[in-house]
Amino acid sequence: MFRPIASIAATTVGEAIRRKVLLIILLIGVLFLVVAPGLGMLSARSETTVLRGMMLGIIQLTSAVIAIVLTVYMIPNEIERRTIYTILSKPVQRWQFLVGKYFGAVAALLMMMTLMTSVLVFTFWLQQRDASAIPDLIKAPVMYFVQMSLLAAVAIFFSTFVSPLVNFFLSGGLYLLGSLFAPFFQTLQESQGTPQAAKIFAQLVNTILPNFANYNIQNPIINPGQQIQNESSYYLQVTIYGVLYIAGLLVAGTIVFDRREV
Amino acid sequence: MSMTSGINRSPLLLTILGCAAGIFVLQNGIGTQPTGKQYESVTETLKNGNTRTVKKLKAGVAAPAFQGISSSWQRDFNQGSVQTQGLSPDQLLFALAGFREMIAGILWVRADSFFDSGNYDAILPIIRLVTVLDPKQIDVYATGMWHIGYNFTDEEQRSDRRYIPSALALGKEGARNNPLTYEMFFETGWMWYHKIDDDYSNAVRWFELAQERPDMLPARRNLITNAYERDGKVDKSLDTLFKLYEAAGKKAKEDAAFGNKQNRDTLENKLDTTLVRMVQRGWFAGKDGRPLTGYDVNPPFDTGFSAKVTVTEARVLRFEGTWNVLPVGTRIRAVLRDADFPNAKPAGMEWDFSNDVNLDPPRDKTFMQEQLFVRNQRFNKKVDMSKDPTMYPFTSKDYVIDFYYNPRSAPPHIQDKFSWNGEGFTDKNFLNTQVREGQRVMFTSVKISKDQLLRRGDWREKVPVIKTANYLDKDGKAYNQADQVTIDLPSLRAN
Numbered sequence: 001m002f003r004p005i006a007s008i009a010a011t012t013v014g015e016a017i018r019r020k021v022l023l024i025i026l027l028i029g030v031l032f033l034v035v036a037p038g039l040g041m042l043s044a045r046s047e048t049t050v051l052r053g054m055m056l057g058i059i060q061l062t063s064a065v066i067a068i069v070l071t072v073y074m075i076p077n078e079i080e081r082r083t084i085y086t087i088l089s090k091p092v093q094r095w096q097f098l099v100g101k102y103f104g105a106v107a108a109l110l111m112m113m114t115l116m117t118s119v120l121v122f123t124f125w126l127q128q129r130d131a132s133a134i135p136d137l138i139k140a141p142v143m144y145f146v147q148m149s150l151l152a153a154v155a156i157f158f159s160t161f162v163s164p165l166v167n168f169f170l171s172g173g174l175y176l177l178g179s180l181f182a183p184f185f186q187t188l189q190e191s192q193g194t195p196q197a198a199k200i201f202a203q204l205v206n207t208i209l210p211n212f213a214n215y216n217i218q219n220p221i222i223n224p225g226q227q228i229q230n231e232s233s234y235y236l237q238v239t240i241y242g243v244l245y246i247a248g249l250l251v252a253g254t255i256v257f258d259r260r261e262v
Numbered sequence: 263m264s265m266t267s268g269i270n271r272s273p274l275l276l277t278i279l280g281c282a283a284g285i286f287v288l289q290n291g292i293g294t295q296p297t298g299k300q301y302e303s304v305t306e307t308l309k310n311g312n313t314r315t316v317k318k319l320k321a322g323v324a325a326p327a328f329q330g331i332s333s334s335w336q337r338d339f340n341q342g343s344v345q346t347q348g349l350s351p352d353q354l355l356f357a358l359a360g361f362r363e364m365i366a367g368i369l370w371v372r373a374d375s376f377f378d379s380g381n382y383d384a385i386l387p388i389i390r391l392v393t394v395l396d397p398k399q400i401d402v403y404a405t406g407m408w409h410i411g412y413n414f415t416d417e418e419q420r421s422d423r424r425y426i427p428s429a430l431a432l433g434k435e436g437a438r439n440n441p442l443t444y445e446m447f448f449e450t451g452w453m454w455y456h457k458i459d460d461d462y463s464n465a466v467r468w469f470e471l472a473q474e475r476p477d478m479l480p481a482r483r484n485l486i487t488n489a490y491e492r493d494g495k496v497d498k499s500l501d502t503l504f505k506l507y508e509a510a511g512k513k514a515k516e517d518a519a520f521g522n523k524q525n526r527d528t529l530e531n532k533l534d535t536t537l538v539r540m541v542q543r544g545w546f547a548g549k550d551g552r553p554l555t556g557y558d559v560n561p562p563f564d565t566g567f568s569a570k571v572t573v574t575e576a577r578v579l580r581f582e583g584t585w586n587v588l589p590v591g592t593r594i595r596a597v598l599r600d601a602d603f604p605n606a607k608p609a610g611m612e613w614d615f616s617n618d619v620n621l622d623p624p625r626d627k628t629f630m631q632e633q634l635f636v637r638n639q640r641f642n643k644k645v646d647m648s649k650d651p652t653m654y655p656f657t658s659k660d661y662v663i664d665f666y667y668n669p670r671s672a673p674p675h676i677q678d679k680f681s682w683n684g685e686g687f688t689d690k691n692f693l694n695t696q697v698r699e700g701q702r703v704m705f706t707s708v709k710i711s712k713d714q715l716l717r718r719g720d721w722r723e724k725v726p727v728i729k730t731a732n733y734l735d736k737d738g739k740a741y742n743q744a745d746q747v748t749i750d751l752p753s754l755r756a757n
Contacts, residue, residue, distance in 0.1 A: 049399060050367035057364025179360035182332070183340060206332065207286050214331050216360045217339045223398035225443050225477070228338045237331050241288040248281035251274045258271075 004092045005100040012104020013111070016070055025069065026112050029062030033119045037127040048128060052222045055124065056140045059116045060147075060218075064175060066112055067105075067148040071155035072167040074101050075257070095254040098156070102250060105152050110145060117141040133224075140218045143235065146242040147215035151175055153246040153253075154210060160257040175212055181205065182213030210245055214238045291330025341396055366396040382413050386621045393435070393619075403436030404449045410621070411457050416650040421457075423631050424623035427611075429453060431619045437471070444475035448482055455489055458613055459671050460698075462493040480510065480525045487532065492670050494683045494701070496536075496545055503533045539674070543681045558678055559686030563587075567594070567692050567704050569665055570729035576717040577648040577656065583733065585636045591673040593633035594641060594665060594704075600627050601660035601709065608697040608705055609666030626657045640736070659712050663728065665692070667704040691732060706730070 016022060036054045075098075078084040087097060120141070121134055155171040162170060185206045188194050194202075215238060220226035228234075341362050373388040389406035392399060411429035414422040433450035440446055451468030454461065469486040472478055484506055490499035510526040540546055544557030554560035569583035581596055597609050604624060605612040611629070630653075634641040647654040669677060669684035680687035684702030687693075694705040713719040714726040 049401060050370055053363035053367035053396070057361045057367070061361060061364070182335060185332070203290065207289050211289060211331070213360060214335055216341075218363055219339055219341050219396065219398055222363050223396070223400070225400075225440075226338070226398055227442055229334070231338075234331070234334050234338070237288055237334070241285060241331055244281045244284040244288070248278050248285070251277045251281070255271055255274055 001096070004090075004096045005103060008087070008092070008097060008100025009104035009107060012074070012101055013108045016105065016108035017111075019070075022066055022070060022108075022112070025062060025065050026115070029058055029116055030119050032058045032062075033116060033123055037123060048133075049222055051124065051127060052137065053218070055120050056137075056144075056218045056222065059113065059120060059141055060144050062116060063109065063113050063144055063148045064151060067109055067151045068155050068168060068171050068175075070108060071102075071105050071152045072159055072164040072171065074105065074156060075159040076164050094258050095250075098160070098254055098257055099250055102153060102156050102246075105156065106149050109148055109152060113141060113145050113148070136221050136224070139235070140221050143215040143217050143238065146239050147212055150210055150212065150215075150242045150245055153249040157249040157253040157256075160253045160260060174210065178210045178212035179216065180213075181209055182211055211241075214241060287328075287330075289331050291328050291333060341398070362395040366392045366399060366402075369395070370399070370402060382409070385409060389432075390619065390621060393432070397435075397439035400436065400440050400443060400445050403432060403440070403446055407433045407436070407446075407449055407453065411453055414653075416647070416653050418646060420630065420632060420645075422623070422653050423611075423629050424627065426453070426458065426613050427605075427616050428620050428623065429457075430614055431616050434617060435619055442475065444472040444478035444482075447472035447475065448478065451489070454613075455485075455492070458610075460610055460668065461613070462489055462670060464614065465489045466493045466495070480513075480521075481528075484525075484529060484532070487536075491536075491682055494670065496540060496682055497549075500533075500536055500540065503529065503536060507533055539678065542678065543686070545681070548685070554685075559681045562686050562688040563679055565667070565687065565689045565704060566732075567665070567667070567689050567706075568730045568733040569706075570727060570733045571663060571708075571710075572728075573710075573714055573717060573721075573726045574644070575648065577646070577654065577715065579645045579647075579715075581632070581634055581641065581643045581645065583634070583641050583730075584639060585641060585667075586639055587636065587676065587679075588639060589675060590637055591676050592636040592667070593671075594636065594667045596632045596634055596643075596645075597662075597664040597666070598628065598630040598645075598710075599662055599664075600629070600658040601662050602658060603627050603629055606662075608707065609664040625652065626655055628654045628656055628658070628661070630654060656712055656715060661710045661712065661715060662707055663710055664707045665705065666697075668698065668701065669703070670701065691730065 033055055036058065037051055075084075078087070078101075084097070088094065117138065121138065124134065124137060125131060151171065154174055155167060158167045158170050185202050188202045189199060217235075220228055369388050369392050373385050373392070376382070376384045376388070385406075386409075389402060389409065392402045393406065396402075407429045410425050410432060412421060414425050416422070430450060430453060433446055433453060436446035437450060447468050451465045451472060454468060455465035458464075466486070466489045469489050473483060473486055487499045487503050487506070490496070490502060507526070507529040510522070510529050514522040514526040542558055544554045544559050547554055547557060564586065566584060566586040569581065572580045572582070574580050579598070583594075585592055585594065595609055599606055599611075603611065604627070605615045610631075630645065630647060632643065632645055634643050647656075669680035669687045670682065672680055683700075687702055689704045692704045692706045694703050695701070697703060697705045708728050710726070710728065714721050717726075
């Protein structure tokens, strides 16, 4: 059952690595990471704060673009190039195809994000000569990886029934909304003038939307000295949240893809 | 070619439902939310020497009901509420997409280049944006507060004090957003102590709040003793010095690092000096009810303040006067402001009146504050406000000139005579115990009109001169010039 998934995933990774557009995005991201320390000579602490903020932001932004560009074309391209017929004529189920594609995308994403994180660690160490801050710094890219895996699941779900261009904006928009809604939701909940019905509606939307803001944990890392309660338990919870959401999206994608005539 | 595959959808739908239920519980939590009281702040020292405060469940407290990712994220990782006005569309898009810290960093780097080029006005909106985008950036708050409070000056390097309430509001906001670290509490206290240099009880209040934070640096911790002294709480200052000295001694024993030993020695020196001063200034004798005969502060010294203000040209004033203190180090505060300046008080204003960071001070109002430096018992200072019409717009009809001297702000060698609360200070004409409650200060005030300041209307040809009745010229003669119109300042003796 898992062999076809692994084969499709391996092929997908190979395809992803060969795609020039992804490599260019990755290269730009790495380039920015390398030049980031030269952007400003501020006071010692400001410099660290800005450096961390910039570098983590670059990794997150580059990863988000890669995740979307990588996944929006996956299913439509297979259909367009008609390679899907060759695959599905073999003893491969559609869900296996979809899951294989997803895991392939996530594996490629992992490779690219690992590369960027390595550059981040090296550049930070080179600039600050302080290895003690690095374990804290790495927490953010790890959480970004879960975030991008969720974003990839969203994009692959949409790719089962919409065109790549529409999917690009749909997934990007959902990422924007999912990132924005958490602080917006908080503002609504804290506002005493908000009607109860609006609060319930906001709670509903906050639950339905994939909450990408959960993974934006960079603030206490960028500004050390902040308090974090039960840090490990939080990371575990958001990872489980991500896995459940991804599972739900893959199952929903399977149902849609299964009903689709190709 | 058309291909479909039939699969049993029931288990898949059940899986989706299961996932949805899990997501709901994880995101929103279950049961009651834990209260902050169930946690205690634990300060951990990182390998690089920095400290980090982490909240942990108190021992013996049962684990609270699962509170959900949403609450945890908002409590620990949220960058602050959504306020993004002032950002360009591309910045707004990035900020909304969760890249707030990155945008804040880029803006701060941009602000740094404005600092280098001296474009101070451009920095203000950036400071506001950065603090809104990332309210945890303490450096931006601290730098911003200093910048707003200190860097806006006229051609003669006089600060624009209309900005100080905004600087204080920024400090208060920074402290509210970063309550775990001492820094913004200290910075706000420092603004009171050093820049406002009056109302020291506020400096004490903020320094005490900073003192409660465990990460405060030792050298900064010691400063509160000076603030207590300036607030007239000399006994409290001595008590605090003893406590700090004891703690520093213990620390130096535990860790004989140079910094620890130096801190202990500094405190020992300060303690010795304070005790000597308390004896010499008759502090202990006064407390015991013994006569102060023979002590430096007795009898109180008459400073013999007198002043003359001449409007030499439009918007140009010359302050001249006498002050009988021979040692250098006296600075008499002169304030010229609109008679109806908002929240004004004698020789100052209610600096702390606002909690809103308003980077646009009252541009139609004038508030000039100058320190008149005394040398050879006289002061003589020209104040030219003609080159800075935005700082001194002179739009009102009536103005007030205040003269003020508070022994609490005096340097130690002068306080050796006047003591901390002005026990050894008096002025037979202008001693005032009303304008600063419980303090003996020199204060006098006079009104002046816009026409006089701008030398227009009836004053186009005449030179307005405001002087105290006791003012004598440098040669010791009473001031009298036929071509000038003199307006006498009120004094205790005249009243």
